[in-house]
Amino acid sequence: MTENPKHLLNSIPEPSRPSKIPKTQDHNDQEEEEDKQQEESNMSKNPRIQRYLIAIEYIGTRFSGSQQQPNCRTVVGVLEDAGVHALSNVCHVDVERISKRKPGEVLPPHEPSVVRRAVNHFLQKNEGDIMVIDVRSVPNDFHARFKAQERTYFYRLLSGSEPLSTFEKERAWHVPEKLDLHAMQEACKVLVGHHDFSSFRAAGCQAKSPIRTLDELHVSEVPATPYFPSVTDKEQSNSSLEDFQACSKPQVDRPINSFSNSDDVIDANVKTNQEFGIRRRHQCYVVTARARSFLYHQVRLLVGVLKCVGTGELTTSDVERILNAETVTAASPMAPACGLYLGRVKYDLP
Structure with a gap:
């Protein structure tokens, strides 16, 4: 018995189609989203903890990086890359303020300015090459890495x-x-x-x-x-001041015969003396x-x-x-x- 070709065509199931085409994402967005989900699953949900966003500056020469490492002084260990400096690096920390007089009693969180002064007080007792430059109170789900724009x-x-x-x-x-x-x-x-x-x-x-x-x-x-004016900067500044003073004083004509070739020699010697000991x-x-x-x-x-x-x-x-x-x-x-x-x-x- 032969089958109806039309029946065979009708029996072939249509390929499944997605109900909605997913929106494409940047590779970096996908990576950060996965890392963020993992981090959130490990995040503390304690409502008594205050999270602070902290900006830090440091000289990275004597650090071995920012991640915790055994037997090495790192930014995380005392607090990027080994040897890299920071004008403003950022991290977040969670602090629960407990009363010393009444153990177990939770006190209101410190103001950010208090946290900044307290942390810097202890940091400066050590090497002094790291300092907190700013502190901000943020929600407990705010993440220093994933919220960075x-x-x-x-x-x-x-x-x-x-x-x-x-x-x-x-x-x-x-x-x-x-x-x-x-x-x-x-x-x-x-x-x-x-x-x-x-x-x-x-x-x-x-x-x-x-x-x-x-x-x-x-x-x-x-x-x-940028921290110190150069000799050229000083000369330009002095020259501008002298020009201003010269304009404010009456001019005295100098006799023509009072000029001599020795003036050029004196100026050259003064210039040479001024340059001595100045690093190029x-x-x-x-x-x-x-x-x-x-x-x-x-x-x-x-x-x-x-x-x-x-x-x-x-x-x-x-x-x-x-x-x-x-x-x-x-x-x-x-x-x-x-x-x-x-x-x-x-x-x-x-």
């Missing part, structure tokens, strides 16, 4: 043949060669945006995806030492990198490539080739940690 890093390079100043050691990367600022700025344009940054991802990176969006990458020249300044360049999150050693690998562009070892085309290679072996040697500063972690605070 963007992070900004700065990297300092000092260019010049002179040896690095004692005050700058472990604070910047000393590059003896001259750097081409325009070439480095052009190379930054290649790297900004949404890319696969596998070429700028060090071994040991735990991120599940190398895809990141680099919102800003820029190189600028700044004063080498390096040219200081700052690389600014801003993104929601970064891969392991991403900023230092980016700076390593930009430095090679500045010295002429690489071109903008080479930077494109390195980015498209999608392997860290294609990148230039990584910049040292000493020049890297975590500048800011941005939040939308409640």
